[in-house]
Amino acid sequence: MHDGGADGIILRNTSQIENRPTHFLQASIEKDAKSKIKKTIAALQKNGRTVHQLTYITSQQVPKLDLIEQEISDEISVGVRIRDREYIIAHLNDSSRHQAIFREDFGHYLEHLRSLGSAPLPTQSAYMRDPTVFVFLRQQSDREEDEPFMDSVTDALSLWALHDTDPDNGQLMSAQDVLNRVLEVLPSIEGLLTTDRILSRLKLLSAKSGKQGRQVRWYKASNEFALPFETRQQLSARNADDEALQIRVVDYLTTRAEKYCEGGVNPKGVGSAALVALQKTFESRGLQFSAFLSSGETSPTLPDLDEPVRSAVDEASPGPALRENFFIATLATVRDCLYNGGDDEREYLRRLAKTYSMLFVLRQDPKVVEYLEDMTSNFTLYVGTDLLVLAMSERYLDRENQSATNLLGMAQSAGARLILTEPVLEEVVTHLRAADREFEHYYSGVEGHLPTELYGEIPKIMIRSYFYNRTADH
Known part of the structure; x- marks a missing residue:
């Protein structure tokens, strides 16, 4: 703070006099790169610094950055280099030093992605004892659209149950162990999933010539199973894809929120609340569907958006003075997303809907899905x-x-x-x-x-x- 625009200096060599540098570094998250660069150069010059060159680093994507560089150089005779989001992404793995810095400073933030189905939901659900199982079920079913429902579910639940196994440390599980682990979080599936069914599917997943390849290792001497390293890598990549999509959707929602925020309401807070509201909207519709499966009765219309949005606003806690404007902006942002969503937003909603479909169908009676599969053509x-x-x-x-x-x-x-x-x-x-x-x-x-x-x-x-x-x- 109060550095007069000098976030850092770049020395051509160690003999350059450090208190008389001419090449400066500026890092910023401001959206208007050109304006920020010109203000930075003015601040440096005002503080008595001689500026020949400025390297500007930003997490924003700067369109037509070469034109901005040239325009500023022509206007104020200072060489400018812009390193934006795309540049950072392209050069993040250029050297082992870059990778080591990343692992040391940021690696721990991504450790959770190693766990199966760990890509987070926006908020905790009261209806999921362990949400990872349902997220993972959805991830697996996305890759196995042509599989019979119960085969797909059995495979996915078995792989999820094996997530703590490690063949290098002798941590293995039998088919009965897998069944017991599944029933801890999904007792409703007890009459449909058996040890024999799990055992036959795990043997198929362990076969080199199987349709899915060798996803599981089978230790025949003890008749136990474990996940190999290659499978763990593939499953972690799906978590990373889910989380990256969620981050992009929050950015889109924040941009949408900017149109509706008034009275000091922060668009970023509204964007995050809108994401939570979308989850709660799917959950409320899932509850209605769940009630229908249980009793055969349902209300004539789907729940409106007000209640999920109010619940999301309660979690955001914007304060009494901002609450009403915050609610109006969040509701408008959710509607805008649902009715005018882009490709990423539609894909995120599809994944969210499928996760909740898995939750409410498996919590009630999985045989319903088998019945629907059999009768679809008629x-x-x-x-x-x-x-x-x-x-x-x-x-x-x-x-x-x-x-x-x-x-x-x-x-x-x-x-x-x-x-x-x-x-x-x-x-x-x-x-x-x-x-x-x-x-x-x-x-x-x-x-x-x-x-x-x-x-x-x-x-x-x-x-x-x-x-x-x-x-x-x-």
Whole structure:
């Protein structure tokens, strides 16, 4: 602090006089690189330093940095070199010295990635005794889409249970040990998973010619198993991929939040809270699905976003003075992500949804999934009013973000028959007419004056959809 712009100096050789350097180093996280560089050079000169060259290092990505370097050099006759995020990534492993520095200073932050399924969820879930098992199940199922459900689940749970084994130290597990470890966190699967089934799948995973390769080592003398080093490396890479995706999504959410933050609310805090809210949203929908599996009853509409967002805001604790603005910004950011998400955000939501699907199905009765797999080709779906109205409300979203429309399309592609009954058609028409009359009576005269933060309070989804999209360029 108060260094007059001189974060460091660069000496051409050790004989250069250190109190009269001309090449300075500046490190910054500011987004406007050009402005920061010019201010740094001005500060150095104001403090009596002679500046011939400045090397600027930043964790931001600087587009067209060569043009910025040239423009500054032309304006103030100082040579500038910019080393941005892309440069750092490209040269991080240039030498063993760089690698040693990384391991010493940062390696301990990544140790958790060695554990199976350890890529973190944004917040702790009250419904997961050990979340790593469900994250790992999702990671494995992503790689084995063509595997029968129970084979895929058995393989994944067995590999997860073996995560503490180490053949070099003689730490091995039998099929019964694997089953016992799984049942500690998933007692609901007891009637479906047996020692014989685990044993046969582990033998297959240990075979050199097996479909998945040699993922497990089988010690035939003791009939025990362990994970080899190569498998551990592959599984750690999946954790790293999950965590990198989550970091990118937080960055995207923070950028979205900048549009909605007012009254001193920090966009970064809103971005983090929005990520937690997304997890809680999937969890609340999963609870509804879980209740349906248990009782066959469910409410006619899905839970709204307000409750998950309020819960996420409670965890963020922005303080009484900021709470309302923080809540409004977080809710708007979550909606923006769900309805206008990019590729990374959609992929993150897909992984989150699949993790919770695994949780709630396996917590209830895994046989449900086997039943659904068997009946998919003969599945007849009577489409309800709520789903059709929801699909119509997505008319102006990008196709990738039309969740209800895409759901119907996927069901049809999977061979399901979609049936629209006459009573449902009459309900849809009635809903549209009611929405039209409600808009005419209550909203048409004030539509240009209604604040954005009130759009979410409109009860009819078709009117909400109109307001959210009325100013968009379609």
